[in-house]
Amino acid sequence: MKxxxxxxxxxxxxxxxxxxxxxxxxxxxWISLQIRESxxxxxxxxxxxxxxxxxxxxxxxxxxLRIVFQGDPGTAKPGTVEARLPQFPPLATRKAAxxxxxxYVAVVPGPVEPDDPMLxxxxxxxxxxxxxxxxxxxxxxxxxxxxxxxxAVMVLAVLLGLSYIYRKLNSEMELMLRQRNFIASVxxxxxxxxxxxxxxxxxxxxxxLGPERRARIQKLMDGDLVRLxxxxxxxxxxxxxxxxxxxxxxxxxxVAPWLREVVESMDHRLGTGSLGLNLQLGIGIHADxxxxxxxxxxDNLLSNAFKYAPEPRSTEITLDSDGEFAIITVTDxxxxxxxxxxPRVFQRFYRVGDEMTRQVPGTGxxxxxxxxxxxxxxxxxxxxxxxxxxGATFTIRIxxxxx
Numbered sequence: 001m002k003x004x005x006x007x008x009x010x011x012x013x014x015x016x017x018x019x020x021x022x023x024x025x026x027x028x029x030w031i032s033l034q035i036r037e038s039x040x041x042x043x044x045x046x047x048x049x050x051x052x053x054x055x056x057x058x059x060x061x062x063x064x065l066r067i068v069f070q071g072d073p074g075t076a077k078p079g080t081v082e083a084r085l086p087q088f089p090p091l092a093t094r095k096a097a098x099x100x101x102x103x104y105v106a107v108v109p110g111p112v113e114p115d116d117p118m119l120x121x122x123x124x125x126x127x128x129x130x131x132x133x134x135x136x137x138x139x140x141x142x143x144x145x146x147x148x149x150x151x152a153v154m155v156l157a158v159l160l161g162l163s164y165i166y167r168k169l170n171s172e173m174e175l176m177l178r179q180r181n182f183i184a185s186v187x188x189x190x191x192x193x194x195x196x197x198x199x200x201x202x203x204x205x206x207x208x209l210g211p212e213r214r215a216r217i218q219k220l221m222d223g224d225l226v227r228l229x230x231x232x233x234x235x236x237x238x239x240x241x242x243x244x245x246x247x248x249x250x251x252x253x254x255v256a257p258w259l260r261e262v263v264e265s266m267d268h269r270l271g272t273g274s275l276g277l278n279l280q281l282g283i284g285i286h287a288d289x290x291x292x293x294x295x296x297x298x299d300n301l302l303s304n305a306f307k308y309a310p311e312p313r314s315t316e317i318t319l320d321s322d323g324e325f326a327i328i329t330v331t332d333x334x335x336x337x338x339x340x341x342x343p344r345v346f347q348r349f350y351r352v353g354d355e356m357t358r359q360v361p362g363t364g365x366x367x368x369x370x371x372x373x374x375x376x377x378x379x380x381x382x383x384x385x386x387x388x389x390x391g392a393t394f395t396i397r398i399x400x401x402x403x
Contacts, residue, residue: 016166023158027151034147038140045136046128049104050115053126056102057117060094064120088121095124104132190231193224200224226269234365237296248290248376252401255326256281256319262295263317266302275302276312281319286401287326293373294398297381300366301330301394309334309391325379325397337385337392345383346371374398 064087095107105126111118112127119125200217203209209217240246259281267275305315309332316331337345348368367383374381379398385391 016162019162020159023155027155030151031144031148034144038143042136042140046133049128049132052102053105053128054117056098056105057119057126059101060098061120063094063097064088088123091123094119098126104129106130190228193227196224197221233296234369237369246293246372246376248293248373250288250290250377253287253289253291255285255287255328256283258291259298259317259319259328262298263302266299270302270306274311274313275306276314278314278316279318280316282321285319285321285326287398288401289377289398290373294377297370297373297396298328298330300370304366305330305332305334308332321400324400326400328396328398329393330396331391331393333391335392336388336390337383338388339385342383342385346381370394 091107098105098107106129107119107124108116108127109124111125112130116125116127200221203217204214237246260279263277263279267273267277302315306313309315314333316329318327318329318331320327346367348365370381374396377398379396381397382395384393384395
């Protein structure tokens, strides 16, 4: 049978991925904008620094090329200017003056960039300081990473919010489906035995029947009543579990005799030999447990082994201990469980298949109750299966009694 899953509507999926794409596109645009603007800003700063480098060259040249008038200006011929040859101060003095006024300009013996100007005496060149340019690049890179981080955090927060809403919507829809299945299955579970009881009652009151026929009808009616009683009991137990009021009475128990009695009693109710039991029970294993509640766990597991396995059935039950836990396993050769279904079989209302076409009776509450009861015993229950059609194994671990 196919699993009944409610897939998220295509519209919701389309909206989710469209919003994700828009946010990622906006993030990419924002980062590219920051890269472009930061590059423009850095280029503007470098251009300003280069203008300062030209100003530094001009300052040094003006200091050297001083026009000095010779003689008495009153006796000089009109329109004539006399000057001395330029005097070059020591390079160290000039370097200190330039770098003192323009900290981002360095006086170096050779050009670093093709456009680095040469001093008048050709003793050195003016260039922009590499360490300052490197600091500017690191500052720009840090700003870009900061902007990208902020954008990524914003996008991630929005996507996480959308993902949370998407998952909650999906889980709510699946819960609605399971509740719908539950209502359908409970309706079916109630309707079938009630209809059967009505038929048998009409038969008893409208026909003359022999003792054997009456005894057989009585047995069938008892079976229907047991089925109704178990259904109502499961519903009440689930209500108590939801309210946190499952009242368990723990008592020291030797597990093997108790387990044998429970298993054989269930086999008798289902039809002696119908389970094809194979018991391998270790002795001397004691645990504190509620016998009635754990009996209900075993009844649910054996009932599933009966319902989901074709004839002739083979059900193996083992009891062992690892020194800390009593380990009970129930292995059947039934329909098995796919790997996708295994994590969900203990969820409330969860069943495989469509309630409208399902042939196997049930409400999807049995394994949920098993989980709740075993958990209240401070234990664990786990389902494993090689795959569909290969049977399943349920393993129960409950703490041993302290010695």
